[in-house]
Amino acid sequence: TATRAQSGLLERAGSAGVAVLATGGVASGPGPGRPGPLQDETLGVASVPSQWRAVQGIREETKSCQTASIATANASAQARNHVDAQVQTEAPVPVSVQPLSRYDVPRLAAFLRRVEAMVIRELNKNWQSHAFDGFEVNWTEQQQMVSCLYTLGYPPAQAQGLHVTGISWNSTGSVVACAYGRLDHGDWSTLKSFVCAWNLDRRGLSPRQPSAVVEVPSAVLCLAFHPTQPSHVAGGLYSGEVLVWDLSRPEDPLLWRTGLTDDTHTDPVSQVAWLPEPEHSHRFQVLSIATDGKVLLWRGVGAGQLQLTEGFALVMQQLPRSTKLKKHPRGETEVGATAVAFSSFDPRLFILGTEGGFPLKCSLAAGEAALTRMPSSVPLRAPAQFTFSPHGGPIYAVSCSPFHRNLFLSAGTDGHVHLYSMLQAPPLTSLQLSLKYLFAVRWSPVRPLVFAAASGEGDVQLFDLQKSSQKPTVLIKQTQDESPVYCLEFNSQQTQLLAAGDAQGTVKVWQLSTEFTEQGPREAEDLDLLAAEVAT
Amino acid sequence: NEAEEILNRIKNHKGVVGILVVNSEGLIIKSTFDEQQSDLHATLLTQLSDKARDVVRELDPQNDISFLRLRSKKHEIMIAPDKEYTLIVVQDPYAHKDSS
Numbered sequence: 001t002a003t004r005a006q007s008g009l010l011e012r013a014g015s016a017g018v019a020v021l022a023t024g025g026v027a028s029g030p031g032p033g034r035p036g037p038l039q040d041e042t043l044g045v046a047s048v049p050s051q052w053r054a055v056q057g058i059r060e061e062t063k064s065c066q067t068a069s070i071a072t073a074n075a076s077a078q079a080r081n082h083v084d085a086q087v088q089t090e091a092p093v094p095v096s097v098q099p100l101s102r103y104d105v106p107r108l109a110a111f112l113r114r115v116e117a118m119v120i121r122e123l124n125k126n127w128q129s130h131a132f133d134g135f136e137v138n139w140t141e142q143q144q145m146v147s148c149l150y151t152l153g154y155p156p157a158q159a160q161g162l163h164v165t166g167i168s169w170n171s172t173g174s175v176v177a178c179a180y181g182r183l184d185h186g187d188w189s190t191l192k193s194f195v196c197a198w199n200l201d202r203r204g205l206s207p208r209q210p211s212a213v214v215e216v217p218s219a220v221l222c223l224a225f226h227p228t229q230p231s232h233v234a235g236g237l238y239s240g241e242v243l244v245w246d247l248s249r250p251e252d253p254l255l256w257r258t259g260l261t262d263d264t265h266t267d268p269v270s271q272v273a274w275l276p277e278p279e280h281s282h283r284f285q286v287l288s289i290a291t292d293g294k295v296l297l298w299r300g301v302g303a304g305q306l307q308l309t310e311g312f313a314l315v316m317q318q319l320p321r322s323t324k325l326k327k328h329p330r331g332e333t334e335v336g337a338t339a340v341a342f343s344s345f346d347p348r349l350f351i352l353g354t355e356g357g358f359p360l361k362c363s364l365a366a367g368e369a370a371l372t373r374m375p376s377s378v379p380l381r382a383p384a385q386f387t388f389s390p391h392g393g394p395i396y397a398v399s400c401s402p403f404h405r406n407l408f409l410s411a412g413t414d415g416h417v418h419l420y421s422m423l424q425a426p427p428l429t430s431l432q433l434s435l436k437y438l439f440a441v442r443w444s445p446v447r448p449l450v451f452a453a454a455s456g457e458g459d460v461q462l463f464d465l466q467k468s469s470q471k472p473t474v475l476i477k478q479t480q481d482e483s484p485v486y487c488l489e490f491n492s493q494q495t496q497l498l499a500a501g502d503a504q505g506t507v508k509v510w511q512l513s514t515e516f517t518e519q520g521p522r523e524a525e526d527l528d529l530l531a532a533e534v535a536t
Numbered sequence: 537n538e539a540e541e542i543l544n545r546i547k548n549h550k551g552v553v554g555i556l557v558v559n560s561e562g563l564i565i566k567s568t569f570d571e572q573q574s575d576l577h578a579t580l581l582t583q584l585s586d587k588a589r590d591v592v593r594e595l596d597p598q599n600d601i602s603f604l605r606l607r608s609k610k611h612e613i614m615i616a617p618d619k620e621y622t623l624i625v626v627q628d629p630y631a632h633k634d635s636s
Binding site for chain 1: 537538539542543545546549550551552557565602603605607609610612614616618620621623625627629630
């Protein structure tokens with residue numbers, strides 16, 4: 001249309017050149033009288049109809065649907081008979097062993113003749129083979145360093161300046177409980193304290209908020225979880241009482257108590273432990289020791305009362321004379337017990353650490369009556385069978401090796417750790433770990449040659465006797481201001497964990513490097529060699 | 537008794553920790569281990585030996601197991617299975633490499 005308008009205008013103008021221009025608007029090839037190829041041309045408009053749905057318009061149809069109506073009906077049901085039944089898990093019964101079966105001698109001989117050569121050949125090959133030298137398989141994630149997994153504390157206890165005096169892992173290894181009290185000298189008889197527990201497996205673990213808190217009217221000085229019941233824990237108090245709590249009952253956790261009777265300790269309880277009952281090995285009694293010289297066994301009876309079942313008293317004159325001991329300066333006859341450890345091999349054998357610094361080998365089966373005038377509802381017996389050479393000061397901790405029946409460790413205020421064999425009085429080795437006191441020592445539950453010690457200088461020392469018998473392999477600084485670490489415990493279920501409590505009221509859970517959790521191939525034998533170094 | 541002699545020779549070989557002879561049902565015929573360890577070894581190792589035999593025969597039905605060796609960090613367990621009896625020997629291959 002533009003071209004037609006243009007030609008119209010140009011024709012009115014009436015000039016011949018313009019007419020040429022006008023005809024040039026028509027689309028045609030070059031020819032006589034027509035313009036050349038490089039001329040402007042305008043072509044007609046071409047249009048393409050739109051394919052967009054919106055322009056095309058939506059094709060609509062109306063449809064409807066309806067669910068079929070649901071048939072309902074009412075009916076009632078009532079159980080007429082019901083039966084009550086109870087289920088109770090029982091402690092595992094030891095599997096009875098099958099006797100040797102009968103066999104046909106000639107056929108057995110024929111079989112052995114057939115295989116002997118092959119077996120001997122393989123045995124020889126193994127003996128000489130170096131194929132596996134240095135070959136190690138790693139099944140667990142390798143942890144190179146010791147790291148602090150959790151720093152736990154209970155602010156109200158810390159605000160009162162309470163120390164962590166005892167630590168215990170429960171039977172499943174997922175809960176760590178600590179006891180608050182004071183371990184320095186002073187009259188703590190009116191001090192109220194706490195027992196706190198954290199469940200490390202729970203999501204949303206809050207380090208400042210324990211999963212269970214028990215308020216206790218007196219300072220708690222030691223703690224021990226029940227070996228099979230994951231929520232029962234026993235604690236020894238400054239007042240001499242022994243209490244057992246059930247942490248799964250927050251409104252009323254106290255299960256049993258000794259109360260303040262004639263049988264109760266007259267001094268603060270140094271340590272508590274759980275022992276299997278002699279006849280029923282799935283039931284347990286509580287053992288408590290104190291500086292009044294008594295070792296007492298309690299059983300829970302009736303309405304929350306702990307009753308004394310057996311008792312022992314340590315009397316100076318009745319101690320075996322296997323070591324010469326200094327006479328007690330005040331002329332008292334009782335020997336204060338400060339630490340106890342039971343042998344993993346003989347359930348009636350235990351080691352006591354004393355205020356006099358000498359460990360005692362004792363037995364629950366001892367029969368001799370104790371020469372003491374302390375009142376007691378059951379006759380007190382003298383348990384000591386052997387006296388070992390003393391430390392330079394009171395012993396604060398003893399630990400029996402879980403891998404060797406004769407070895408145990410003791411640590412005390414002289415800053416030394418002694419490794420004793422039960423077969424001789426002087427220690428096999430004496431190591432000075434600290435210039436201050438040592439408060440705790442524990443054998444590792446998985447590595448026969450490893451033990452840990454807690455020092456008054458605020459560190460946890462890990463000793464690997466395979467690496468060095470002189471200095472610690474790893475030194476973990478727990479407190480920044482060198483306030484003492486008072487207690488530590490390995491976790492026997494999750495063997496890479498070690499918990500330690502200090503004077504600042506903090507419990508730190510340390511994750512040990514893999515070297516401390518995996519046994520080497522000949523470690524048990526190396527421990528035997530160490531134990532065999534008994535002086536003749 | 538020839539059977540006893542052979543067992544003694546094997547038992548006294550360098551590094552042998554213990555030996556066990558079980559019958560085809562897994563019942564113990566002879567053992568140098570204590571009761572509990574004998575039981576454990578017999579049950580577990582006959583199961584392992586049976587499974588190993590199944591593996592060999594499934595991979596190739598014309599094949600059959602002749603000997604089984606299991607090496608762990610601390611020991612080597614050798615199992616010689618047979619139709620009626622199985623001999624199990626536990627050896628500590630490091631027993632003479634005490635250089636500490």
